Amino acid sequence: xxxxxEQLEGAALSLVRSGPIKDRLADAxxxxxxxxxxxxxxxxxxxxxxxxxxxxxxxRPLRGEDAVRATVRKMSSTExxxxxxxxxxxxAAIVRECATDQAxxxxxxxxxxxxxxxxxxxxxxxxxxxGFNGHAAGGRAKKGAAQVLAL
Numbered sequence: 838x839x840x841x842x843e844q845l846e847g848a849a850l851s852l853v854r855s856g857p858i859k860d861r862l863a864d865a866x867x868x869x870x871x872x873x874x875x876x877x878x879x880x881x882x883x884x885x886x887x888x889x890x891x892x893x894x895x896x897r898p899l900r901g902e903d904a905v906r907a908t909v910r911k912m913s914s915t916e917x918x919x920x921x922x923x924x925x926x927x928x929a930a931i932v933r934e935c936a937t938d939q940a941x942x943x944x945x946x947x948x949x950x951x952x953x954x955x956x957x958x959x960x961x962x963x964x965x966x967x968g969f970n971g972h973a974a975g976g977r978a979k980k981g982a983a984q985v986l987a988l
Contacts, residue, residue: 845928962984
């Protein structure tokens with residue numbers, strides 16, 4: 838079972854792959870966003886998530902299609918681009934929210950982890966992430982989504 842954070846990450850990753858934006862948007866919804874419950878998001882993000890959900894399911898489907906396919910079919914490419922940006926912004930916002938929560942918890946001396954990963958880049962079981970000892974080939978540290986978004 839994936840967490841809300843992982844589902845939003847999956848949606849963002851779906852959107853950055855190659856292919857027509859409308860297909861990527863439909864894929865992001867069907868495979869990830871459909872499994873996110875607004876109640877599981879921080880309160881500050883719920884309205885934005887509901888707006889994305891509503892924007893992706895607003896059209897009545899024809900026979901043989903679902904509401905998402907009908908909606909993206911009727912969307913302009915510009916509308917699809919803007920909606921894809923909104924989904925990526927939601928993921929960035931939840932990453933920031935989790936990082937802020939972690940920083941506050943650490944400031945209080947509490948141990949915290951996000952998605953089973955501690956802040957030092959290791960899984961909670963102590964194993965290094967991605968099969969590396971915290972470094973990619975060439976001795977450079979790999980950056981996670983939170984680090985990249987913070988750049």
